[in-house]
Amino acid sequence: MDKNYFSSKNLTLxxxxxxxxxxxxxxxxxxxxxxxIGRNGAGKxxxxxxxxxxxxxxxxxxxxxxxxxxxxxxxxxxxxxxxLTLRENCLYFTKNKISLNDINKVLTDYDIYHFESDVxxxxxxxxxxxxxxxxxELISPDVLCIDEPLNYLDGLGVELLKKLIIKRNENxxxxxxxxxxxxxxxxxxxxxxxLNA
Amino acid sequence: xxxxxxxIKKELLIEYRNNVSLFIITPTVAVLILVFPILSENRFVVDxxxxxxxxxxxxxxxxxxxxxxxxxxxxxxxxxxxxxxxxRKNFFLFKTISEFxxxxxxxxxxxxxxxxxxxxGLQNHILYFGISxxxxxxxxxxxxxxxxxxxxxxxxFVQFILMVPVLMSLSFFIAxxxxxxxxxxxxxxxxxxxxITLLVFSYTSWFLERE
Numbered sequence: 295m296d297k298n299y300f301s302s303k304n305l306t307l308x309x310x311x312x313x314x315x316x317x318x319x320x321x322x323x324x325x326x327x328x329x330x331i332g333r334n335g336a337g338k339x340x341x342x343x344x345x346x347x348x349x350x351x352x353x354x355x356x357x358x359x360x361x362x363x364x365x366x367x368x369x370x371x372x373x374x375x376x377x378l379t380l381r382e383n384c385l386y387f388t389k390n391k392i393s394l395n396d397i398n399k400v401l402t403d404y405d406i407y408h409f410e411s412d413v414x415x416x417x418x419x420x421x422x423x424x425x426x427x428x429x430x431e432l433i434s435p436d437v438l439c440i441d442e443p444l445n446y447l448d449g450l451g452v453e454l455l456k457k458l459i460i461k462r463n464e465n466x467x468x469x470x471x472x473x474x475x476x477x478x479x480x481x482x483x484x485x486x487x488x489l490n491a
Numbered sequence: 492x493x494x495x496x497x498x499i500k501k502e503l504l505i506e507y508r509n510n511v512s513l514f515i516i517t518p519t520v521a522v523l524i525l526v527f528p529i530l531s532e533n534r535f536v537v538d539x540x541x542x543x544x545x546x547x548x549x550x551x552x553x554x555x556x557x558x559x560x561x562x563x564x565x566x567x568x569x570x571x572x573x574x575x576x577x578x579r580k581n582f583f584l585f586k587t588i589s590e591f592x593x594x595x596x597x598x599x600x601x602x603x604x605x606x607x608x609x610x611x612g613l614q615n616h617i618l619y620f621g622i623s624x625x626x627x628x629x630x631x632x633x634x635x636x637x638x639x640x641x642x643x644x645x646x647x648f649v650q651f652i653l654m655v656p657v658l659m660s661l662s663f664f665i666a667x668x669x670x671x672x673x674x675x676x677x678x679x680x681x682x683x684x685x686x687i688t689l690l691v692f693s694y695t696s697w698f699l700e701r702e
Contacts, residue, residue, distance in 0.1 A: 348570050364576060371567075373574045377505045387575045390497045413508065433576075 297323040299361040299437070300345060307340050309351040314340045320487070322470075324363065324436055327463070327480050330472040332489030338472045339441050341489070342367060345470065346439045366435035370442050372422045376415040380406065380425055383414060388432050397432060404428040404454055419446040424454065431458055438462060439470040444477065455479065495581055502589035509561065516556045520549065520601055524608050542611040543669050546602060550627070551658045553601050557594055558635040558654050559647045568640070580699040583636060590632045598628060614671030619681065623665040626684040630661050633691050641698070661687075 300322040307315040314337040322328065322345070332338045343349040346367035347360075367373075374383045384397045401407040404424055414422060423446040430438055443455055456479060459469050463482050471477060476486065527545070572582055602624070606612070613620055634657050635650075644650055664684050668677050 347573050348566075350566055350569060366574060367570070369570065371570075373567075373570050375501070375505065375571070377508045378501065382501070382504060386497055386501045389494075389575065389577075 297325050298359075299324050299363050300359070302356055302358045305341075305344075305356045305358065306354040307337065307344055307349065307351060307356070308354065311352075313354070314351075315489070318489075322437075322468070324468045325466055327459070327468060327482065327484040328470045328487055329476060329480070329484055330470065330487045330489065331474065331476055333474060336489040338474075338489060339370065341487075342369070342439045342441050342470065342472045345437075363436040364433070365437040365439065366430055366433055367439040368423075368426050368430060368441065368443075370445060372414075372419075372426065374414045374422060374426060374429065377413060379411050379413050380417075381410040383425070384410075384429055384432060387429050392432055400428050400432050404431075405450065420448055420451060423447055424451050427451075427455060427458055431461070434465070434467070437468045437470065439472070441472045443471050443473065443479065456481075495585055498577070498581065498585035499589045499592070502586060503592065506589075506593050516553065516560060517597060517600070519556070520553045521604060523549065523552075524601070524605050527605075527609065539611055539614065540670055542605075542609045543614060544666065545609075546605045546611065547662050547666055547669065549601065549605055550598060551655070551662055553598065554594075554627075554631050554658050555651060555654050557597070558631065559650045562647060562650060563636075563639040565640075565643055578699075579640065580696070583640065583695060583699060586636055587629070587632055590636070591628060594628050594632060595625070598624060615668055615677060616674075619668055619674075619677050622681055623668045623684065626681070626688055627661055627665055629688055630684075630691055631658055633688075633695065634661075637691070637695055637698075 298321060300320065302321075303319050305315060305318040305320050306313060314335075318341075320341075330338050330341060340349065340351065344353070345360075346365045348367055348369070374380075375386065378386065380401070381394075381397065384392070384401070388397070398407060398410070401410055404427065406421065406425055406428060409417065409421065409425075414425070417425065440455075444452060447455060459479060460481060462469050463480075469480075471479060568582075571577075572579060631654075635654060638644060638650065638653055638657075644653065664680050664687075668680050672680075
């Protein structure tokens with residue numbers, strides 16, 4: 295079975311006429327984890343947006359082969375809907391397919407169960423990030439992309455993130471992290487995509 | 492269909508907690524309705540037709556306010572739909588339904604209040620009146636969503652400028668019905684309105700399938 299879900303020999307991305315990523319050869323397999331590193335403006339978030347189908351720019355003449363997988367992105371801007379409560383967000387993004395018991399269990403694991411009836415706009419940034427990790431665990435996508443994973447997270451949050459990555463490894467699901475410096479969050483082998491080069 | 496009811500539930504919950512539409516737009520328009528008869532008192536005779544046309548203008552004004560109350564941000568919308576694995580087609584369909592559920596009762600309250608405060612009666616059968624409002628609401632909601640979902644106009648002013656002419660052209664079809672033309676012509680106008688509704692819906696469906 296072909297493990298590759300994304301391949302491009304000449305990935306060029308940009309906004310308008312300005313090019314952010316130029317002729318990057320890239321191939322991603324869903325049994326591997328990846329860490330994208332690069333300085334400010336190197337195109338980390340642009341690349342992550344593109345992999346997760348959230349890119350709204352110009353891909354020029356890049357020939358890209360992307361398989362139809364469930365790819366979820368936790369970007370630096372929050373995705374949870376601020377006018378809904380945590381529980382409503384969980385139900386909305388899981389399309390009511392996951393039972394309330396399972397949702398409650400995950401929220402308890404992430405230590406946010408007692409906030410389940412509060413609207414997201416009252417949450418701190420760290421709480422929203424933790425909630426998004428919980429929703430990501432509930433959705434359990436084939437590929438999980440996290441932009442600046444440590445942003446807003448406290449010590450417990452980082453531990454929860456590490457647990458999530460380990461759990462995803464056990465389930466043979468891929469995780470892509472994106473940051474300025476190597477984070478060493480993976481316990482299994484991973485591949486680094488260095489955009490500084 | 493029923494499995495996607497969560498999309499409607501989400502829109503209704505947001506609307507319930509959103510203090511723009513119900514708590515600002517409705518009172519604003521209600522105040523205008525209250526002020527209007529007082530202003531018109533200075534005239535010797537106010538014709539019923541004049542009030543009917545003004546009722547239409549108020550409906551356009553209200554619909555425009557309703558349309559621009561919460562602009563869709565393209566980037567945010569794309570991220571949300573990908574996050575929830577929701578197709579644009581489903582989003583469009585259920586957003587239209589939920590907007591209709593929110594808008595319809597408010598527009599009926601507006602028109603009934605206008606009739607009460609200005610003492611204007613209906614000049615055509617209530618059934619024709621009702622159908623024309625349903626078509627007007629559906630078309631204005633769908634066109635507003637198309638403009639917001641497939642263009643990058645997330646600026647309220649631009650939306651306002653774009654929406655007013657569209658709503659005016661939609662109102663050209665209901666003005667004769669409200670002014671009481673004969674039943675045969677009313678049927679023709681309603682059929683034309685039905686055609687426009689189907690055209691807008693099928694164009695959007697085709698556009699979304701193509702995407």
